[in-house]
Amino acid sequence: MDALVVVLNLVKHYAGHAAVRGVSFEVRGGEAFGLLGPNGAGKTTTIGMLACLLEPTSGDALIAGASTRRDPMAVRRAIGVVPQEIALYPTLTARENLRFWARMYEVADGEAGRRIEEVLDIVGLRDRAGERIDTYSGGMKRRINIAVGLLHRPKLLMLDEPTVGVDPQSRTNILETVKQLNREGLTVLYTSHYMEEVEFLCDRIAIMDLGQIIAMGTHEELRLQVGERDLISIATHAARIGTVLPASLRALPGVDDVRMREDRLEVLTTTGRRLLPQIVTQFVTHDVPILAIEVREPNLESLFLHLTGKGLRD
Numbered sequence: 001m002d003a004l005v006v007v008l009n010l011v012k013h014y015a016g017h018a019a020v021r022g023v024s025f026e027v028r029g030g031e032a033f034g035l036l037g038p039n040g041a042g043k044t045t046t047i048g049m050l051a052c053l054l055e056p057t058s059g060d061a062l063i064a065g066a067s068t069r070r071d072p073m074a075v076r077r078a079i080g081v082v083p084q085e086i087a088l089y090p091t092l093t094a095r096e097n098l099r100f101w102a103r104m105y106e107v108a109d110g111e112a113g114r115r116i117e118e119v120l121d122i123v124g125l126r127d128r129a130g131e132r133i134d135t136y137s138g139g140m141k142r143r144i145n146i147a148v149g150l151l152h153r154p155k156l157l158m159l160d161e162p163t164v165g166v167d168p169q170s171r172t173n174i175l176e177t178v179k180q181l182n183r184e185g186l187t188v189l190y191t192s193h194y195m196e197e198v199e200f201l202c203d204r205i206a207i208m209d210l211g212q213i214i215a216m217g218t219h220e221e222l223r224l225q226v227g228e229r230d231l232i233s234i235a236t237h238a239a240r241i242g243t244v245l246p247a248s249l250r251a252l253p254g255v256d257d258v259r260m261r262e263d264r265l266e267v268l269t270t271t272g273r274r275l276l277p278q279i280v281t282q283f284v285t286h287d288v289p290i291l292a293i294e295v296r297e298p299n300l301e302s303l304f305l306h307l308t309g310k311g312l313r314d
């Protein structure tokens with residue numbers, strides 16, 4: 001268990017306002033870790049401190065063993081940051097922007113040209129790289145930001161809500177690109193207020209609200225915290241249901257309740273879709289047709305609601 005990132009009780013106050021109130025977590029090498037929280041939760045402030053752009057009020061973080069307070073240069077070498085706001089020259093082409101950033105990141109001159117083409121390939125914009133940035137859509141600019149963050153081959157890529165305000169095509173491209181980079185071994189720290197994105201990308205998730213982490217774990221661990229049960233809804237012909245099938249479903253281990261709703265049977269279970277084969281077998285055994293099956297799981301949105309009494313998106 002080598003932690004690439006160790007966050008130790010980070011606190012940030014802005015003129016008396018506590019934006020981050022004691023945040024601690026670890027990210028292991030190769031992992032994709034998500035910070036999920038609504039606007040104002042403190043995600044950007046946390047990323048800012050990890051990226052050595054903001055000085056913590058107290059606490060520290062170690063990235064690849066280097067302290068953000070004592071050795072910010074080593075931290076900067078280890079990380080690539082994709083910020084929310086775009087830091088690109090509008091009148092230069094994408095390739096020229098990357099050349100500028102390659103110099104900033106001290107990518108060796110001999111390697112820079114090749115590396116720029118590589119990162120353009122990764123974000124799928126090599127064929128447009130000769131065009132000026134001010135002709136780019138917001139989503140394309142965001143993809144160039146990711147390319148910039150990758151130039152110096154960081155161990156850790158931090159992305160702060162990279163899909164906010166971008167077109168759907170770029171959104172998909174960004175999510176797929178990050179997923180692929182993580183598959184190839186890059187450690188990822190990803191912030192979002194979109195539940196689906198952290199579910200898609202992240203091995204472990206910390207849920208933030210009002211400057212604190214209020215829940216942390218794998219998707220499955222967080223789901224179990226909700227204490228809600230899965231609902232499996234099976235559409236059939238009402239006249240065929242009878243009484244034997246509901247009774248035999250009720251008798252299956254893991255089934256909490258079976259409800260009849262006109263032309264549907266609803267099975268409430270704590271073991272989720274793992275029970276599906278046994279449920280289907282019961283229908284077959286009792287010769288009751290299945291027209292459709294739907295599984296509704298409690299999700300991170302319901303966990304957030306459960307913990308805070310409000311939704312992720314206001």
Ligand SMILES: Nc1ncnc2c1ncn2[C@@H]1O[C@H](COP(=O)(O)OP(=O)(O)O)[C@@H](O)[C@H]1O
Nearest residue numbers: 014017019037038039040041042043044045046
């Ligand atoms: N430069 C700043 N000065 C004062 N307050 C700030 C500043 N930046 C952020 N905040 C406040 O800190 C809290 C956390 O903000 P932020 O880290 O941007 O949250 P998130 O990225 O999760 O939306 C919010 O209440 C925000 O208004």
Ligand SMILES: [Mg+2]
Nearest residue numbers: 043044045161
């Ligand atoms: Mg933010």
